[in-house]
Amino acid sequence: MTLWVVRHAQPRVAPGLCYGALDLPAEPEATAHAAQALAQELPQGAEVHVSVLQRCKLLAQHLRGLRPDLTFKPEPRLVEMHFGLFEGVAWADIAQDAMDAWTADFWAHRFGGQESVAEFMARVAQVWDACLPARAAGQAQVWITHAGVARAASLLAQGQRTVLYAGDWPREGPAFGQWLRFLP
Numbered sequence: 408m409t410l411w412v413v414r415h416a417q418p419r420v421a422p423g424l425c426y427g428a429l430d431l432p433a434e435p436e437a438t439a440h441a442a443q444a445l446a447q448e449l450p451q452g453a454e455v456h457v458s459v460l461q462r463c464k465l466l467a468q469h470l471r472g473l474r475p476d477l478t479f480k481p482e483p484r485l486v487e488m489h490f491g492l493f494e495g496v497a498w499a500d501i502a503q504d505a506m507d508a509w510t511a512d513f514w515a516h517r518f519g520g521q522e523s524v525a526e527f528m529a530r531v532a533q534v535w536d537a538c539l540p541a542r543a544a545g546q547a548q549v550w551i552t553h554a555g556v557a558r559a560a561s562l563l564a565q566g567q568r569t570v571l572y573a574g575d576w577p578r579e580g581p582a583f584g585q586w587l588r589f590l591p
């Protein structure tokens with residue numbers, strides 16, 4: 408059964424800031440608009456796993472109002488990758504050395520000192536695997552989450568669980584308020 412991976416609507420953030428797990432608010436109007444579109448798309452009785460950051464919770468809250476048939480579960484493992492010391496810092500103000508250290512060891516380095524791509528992929532893979540039995544049993548699954556998580560899901564859908572080189576990290580992800588669909 409299908410898995411929908413939905414990205415929250417536009418967050419309120421200055422352009423050029425590095426934010427991953429920073430708990431930014433989402434634009435209320437854009438969120439309401441995204442919920443309307445999603446409410447028309449999702450099948451009856453789907454199970455919705457929601458990142459615990461407020462930009463995702465707000466979209467889930469709107470969706471709940473429109474679709475009382477859905478069930479919602481908070482899922483901390485669907486939060487965006489944590490950039491540690493660099494959360495809330497302008498990308499332009501992050502030292503080139505820090506960027507280079509990450510590129511040199513993309514998989515295992517903790518950019519900002521908090522979380523590596525390996526650790527991030529491992530927690531997203533846990534949720535992916537946990538959803539498989541329900542999908543196999545015909546229960547549609549939905550994640551309300553972030554761009555990095557959606558890219559991780561694209562890799563998992565192809566059976567790829569390791570990304571050793573920065574150049575192999577997917578470029579394309581859903582735009583704000585949009586989603587990817589993974590068929591059975």
Ligand SMILES: Cc1cc2ncn([C@H]3O[C@H](COP(=O)(O)O)[C@@H](O)[C@H]3O)c2cc1C
Pocket residue numbers: 414415418426427487488524527552553554555556576
């Ligand atoms: C390896 C990696 C590199 C990233 N660079 C930016 N983001 C992620 O952090 C930001 C927050 O996403 P959202 O707006 O959906 O909450 C985005 O720019 C997204 O691409 C990354 C995520 C990962 C895993």
